Amino acid sequence: MKSKDMRLSEYFLPTLKENPSEAQIASHRLMLRAGMIRQSSAGIYSWLPLGERVLKKISEIVRSEQNIAGAQEMLMPTIQPADIWKESGRYDAYGPELLRIRDRHNRDMLYGPTNEEQITEIIRSCVKSYRDLPKLLYHIQWKFRDEVRPRFGIMRGREFLMKDCYSFDFNYGAARRSYNKMFVAYLRTFARMGLTAIPMRAESGPIGGDMSHEFIIMADTGESQVFCHADCFDYNVLEELVDYQSDLEPLVSRWTDLYAATDEQHDSSEFERSVPPDKRCEARGIEVGHIFYFGTKYSEAMGAFVSGPDGGRVTMEMGSYGIGVSRLVGAIIEANHDDDGIIWPDSVAPFRVGVVNLKPEDHKCNVLGGEVYEKLRTNGIDTLYEDREGRAGVKFANMDLIGLPWQLIIGPRGAAGGRVELKSRKTGQRDELSMEDAIKRVIA
């Protein structure tokens, strides 16, 4: 399948040479400079074409792993009626971070910061028997939290794109199975984005137990201090063949048996007791996902129950599982950049390759460039074609900035002999190759 025609002479990519003064951390700075986002107001951003592509790539990975784990996609509204929040008690409990609005009929509404009430309302009216359980449902939707102080660009905005999944089960054991499914799905999801996300114990709420984990990726600019056993980094979950119908407990315990905690949960004496000195890892981290079992907190308050085998009424066990999709864009950049710009992991790169025509006005360059571009597109490779006239240095700097994994460079030097140069953004290595070999290596 041929990918879409993307020539820089037509593509909307407003890159900036200089650093916007409001951006403090790398991801924010680079996203603005690379023309991925524009700030609309504090903590609220427009996503320009390049940024939108990354958002879509990330969403697709999240979606595919949710589906593999057996969750079903749906879509709930951004605007919710206040009534259901009054039922759960959160309308009063939530505070000023909840954006409350009123419609023309003077009804209380709100812009959802999360969707527990909404999903519980749906399930309680549609699911009446234990036979209809378990249910695992998710959506990917924009949310709003009126943060006092938005910062770090997209990483802590007020409006954000999030995947949230909700589980409904008949009893604790079943709820734990749902929890484990998401646990494993999350490990796989982040691994596919080129991230090593460590599940760390998190505040487990009134229920207690060990059923809440934050998934943290390491980055110097991370917002919290984290402590973990170095072996956490060694497992490659993508090499496992995961059967979501089987008991996932052994796989999950491989992680949960090792010490891993954020500073809020950190217990230094336990850390020192359970982790040998050479395995103690202390770093900064960014939270990219959070899974949570909360039992009957909402189902109880909102009357979500089913009939059990004995005809008795059983309140459903629930859990919720979030991934900050828009936040991941920033987090991935924090973990993958250098002084020149972003270095996208293959799986989330907005384009796989940038074809850089150093001299489009030169006949041979133009012919060869066009040919390379068409061949890559025909092979279904997402390709951005730098076909504008201009100086080589500007083109190189721009390509490094937007961080596509490969740069396929066509210049007058090699074009006459059909030679091109292939540069890896990550290693910086450049190889002079024939057009065919270069294309082969990009496709591989």
Next chain:
RNA sequence: CGGGGUGUAGCGCAGCCUGGUAGCGCAUCUGCUUUGGGAGCAGAGGGUCGGCGGUUCGAAUCCGUCCACCCCGACCA
């Protein structure tokens, strides 16, 4: 929400103290020269100096007020 800071062209900034009708670099446009890592020369366009009010013959500049944005803290996905 406490503390601090900043608003002047698309981006980065100077000018403000000591009022006199707005400037620099980059970007944009035109021409010539250049051409493998953010070019050179010549010219051009682009501003209600965050808003409103006040002082003054005259306000980007002084005073008041409001707003926006950023940083530190508290809080949080």
